Amino acid sequence: MSHPADLEQRIKALAPWFHNIELNGIQTAPDHFLGDYPSFKWKGFRHLVPEDLRGRTVLDIGCNGGFYSLEMKRRRADLVVGVDSDPRCLAQARLAAEASGLDISFRQLSVYEIGALRQRFDFVIFMGVLYHLRHPLLALDLIHEHVVGDQLLCQSMLRGNTHVPEVASNYPFEEQAIFEQEGYPRMVFIEHNYAEDPTNWWVPNRSGMEAMLRSAGFRIVGQTDDEVYLCHREERPAMVEPPPRISFDA
Numbered sequence: 001m002s003h004p005a006d007l008e009q010r011i012k013a014l015a016p017w018f019h020n021i022e023l024n025g026i027q028t029a030p031d032h033f034l035g036d037y038p039s040f041k042w043k044g045f046r047h048l049v050p051e052d053l054r055g056r057t058v059l060d061i062g063c064n065g066g067f068y069s070l071e072m073k074r075r076r077a078d079l080v081v082g083v084d085s086d087p088r089c090l091a092q093a094r095l096a097a098e099a100s101g102l103d104i105s106f107r108q109l110s111v112y113e114i115g116a117l118r119q120r121f122d123f124v125i126f127m128g129v130l131y132h133l134r135h136p137l138l139a140l141d142l143i144h145e146h147v148v149g150d151q152l153l154c155q156s157m158l159r160g161n162t163h164v165p166e167v168a169s170n171y172p173f174e175e176q177a178i179f180e181q182e183g184y185p186r187m188v189f190i191e192h193n194y195a196e197d198p199t200n201w202w203v204p205n206r207s208g209m210e211a212m213l214r215s216a217g218f219r220i221v222g223q224t225d226d227e228v229y230l231c232h233r234e235e236r237p238a239m240v241e242p243p244p245r246i247s248f249d250a
């Protein structure tokens with residue numbers, strides 16, 4: 001690894017970092033607006049992730065600066081692959097892995113092209129990406145169809161009512177009050193900006209998130225008080241059509 005001064009230069013050259021990662025004593029984003037992100041978030045849900053990932057493969061979709069990919073390799077996963085659509089994030093992630101002496105493969109790929117990996121993974125991480133997508137349910141469908149072999153760890157920003165009501169499998173056409181019911185599954189479309197970020201497109205409430213996960217074929221087996229879900233892959237509900245085939249270069 002580079003001399004500390006060189007490393008500091010390389011970290012600075014890739015700024016700004018969204019992930020604060022300590023590399024040889026140097027923090028990549030010491031002034032992060034969320035604090036020590038994502039370390040503080042990770043502390044809240046790391047108990048959901050197996051301590052020992054030996055014998056397992058991991059895919060980190062929307063890996064950003066690589067924080068979770070690094071943690072998965074530290075838990076000794078046999079293979080960790082991180083993908084992101086943003087090449088600068090991938091350059092950060094590669095530097096973080098190199099400086100940490102961890103063997104992780106990073107690829108530039110959109111979640112919509114995830115089938116190009118042509119591989120299922122035992123443990124798939126999909127944290128903080130869903131609400132940045134114009135087609136969030138398509139992304140969950142593609143993730144189910146192509147890459148999750150066993151478990152999915154998913155997080156989305158959630159807003160609105162946190163109550164999760166019982167929802168019937170059908171209502172008559174005349175029923176309208178249900179749409180006003182506290183906690184009825186919902187996702188809000190943001191045409192312009194939220195938190196000064198024009199890439200925040202869709203924000204579900206809690207029951208909306210859970211309904212989408214189930215509908216895409218994921219059974220929720222663990223969750224935290226905030227926004228993180230651990231799911232097992234199962235067959236998609238019978239009435240749900242498979243996602244469209246999206247062509248991509250292998």
Ligand SMILES: C[S@@+](CC[C@H](N)C(=O)[O-])C[C@H]1O[C@@H](n2cnc3c(N)ncnc32)[C@H](O)[C@@H]1O
Pocket residue numbers: 038061062063064065083084085086089109110111112126127128129132133
């Ligand atoms: C809010 S960050 C979350 C990063 C990390 N997963 C976490 O939880 O800290 C969203 C990440 O998703 C990536 N992203 C956005 N759209 C994507 C897409 N269509 N396919 C893959 N990655 C995408 C962004 O480049 C960014 O790195």
